[in-house]
Amino acid sequence: MLALGPVDARIAAGEFVVIVGPSGCGKSTLLRLVAGFAPPTEGAVLVDGAPVAGPGPDRGVVFQQPRLFPWLNVRRNVEFGLRTTGVPKAERKGRSAELLELVGLGDAAARRPYELSGGMQQRAAIARALAPDPAILLMDEPFAALDALTRERLQEEIRRIWQATGKTVLFVTHSVDEAVFLGTRILVLSRRPGRIALDRSSELPRAADPHTHPSFLTLREEVAAAVRDAAA
Template identity: 75%
Template structure:
């Protein structure tokens, strides 16, 4: 597989290469406070340590999958990078700049597509561009480019309820890519889909990643999905989430990762790590 800097980039975008890490996590911790109103009545407040001491650099163009036991803080980590939450300790930075809130340099794809039901597919995809004030001609060309990229050009005029679940999720990916983010954050985007659709979208996402060179952080409960998609796999421990494994994935370089001779051993290593983390 070509290096991140060698991959072709959509609309001339390229990964950060030798510059600052695309994402930098420095001793990141997050503690949630308890119910303060009840605490005032009954005395004390409960707290929950969600993440503890997360330390990692993610290079531009990497496809990082994040696995771990339920409740270990995978989605919380994504929310911190997205700027939807702030760490209680440490620092999250994107391209060397501390994250202080959401921004167009980070696109987010959720478990559900969350398309606007009253807008057709074309208008859903161009929504972010409209919010950034992009000219109409730019919106049209970028939207057409992305609809073609995700294979939905012929469905541009259809409303979300007229699309299958897989098509809706492809539209959500196109919408997230529209403003040209440095980073795409994906929180179990295929979890609700049937097995065949999920496998098909995994292939589509790998193709899109190769085409755009976008840095991707992808949360999943599926060890197979983590190994198939990721160039790098990070496993978190049970709460409070700590990094217990950070592994480069050779199978991700293959057209069919399952055919890579190292796939079974790597899959078992990741699965054993997650089982131990959950114990």
């Protein structure tokens, strides 16, 4: 059974693109194709004009679960990819310290994952994904397993991190509110096999809280209607 139909989208550097749609429409499949975890059965995925042939350091991935190594402390979890690629110890230490400050875990470097809350673990996972300095950050429902308050806080954090780093972000979610809050561009996929049912750029300001903008509710309703139609 096909997970995705023909999908044709060009994503510019620095965009925060959110993919939303009904369950089973191929959102995560599309993200895995970009990550290089699986090849497309037809067509191609290109990054900077080159076909994606597998995972690479130019694409960092954050999953729904943090997937931290429980036997390593937070700093060593963040440094893991750098260590396996031969980055010198002093450089690893400086990079991990910088990223842990960026995600608000500067005082938790020596702690083990089991000593952290779910939200803090996901912050560590984001820092680990950013450690190799990827051009693209791929996020597959990273806040879905968190309570509502923690989810809201991390939404604000990922907006701040995106603004600070200028990364290109491709973010999968089931939440229309999350999509409208985060995305500079929103792609709505139809039910399986997923196709692009709506490709909508967002003009909401990113320097302030988008919830306060008069157009927030209008855009939210437009995206919600597109999701409802896509699921029909």
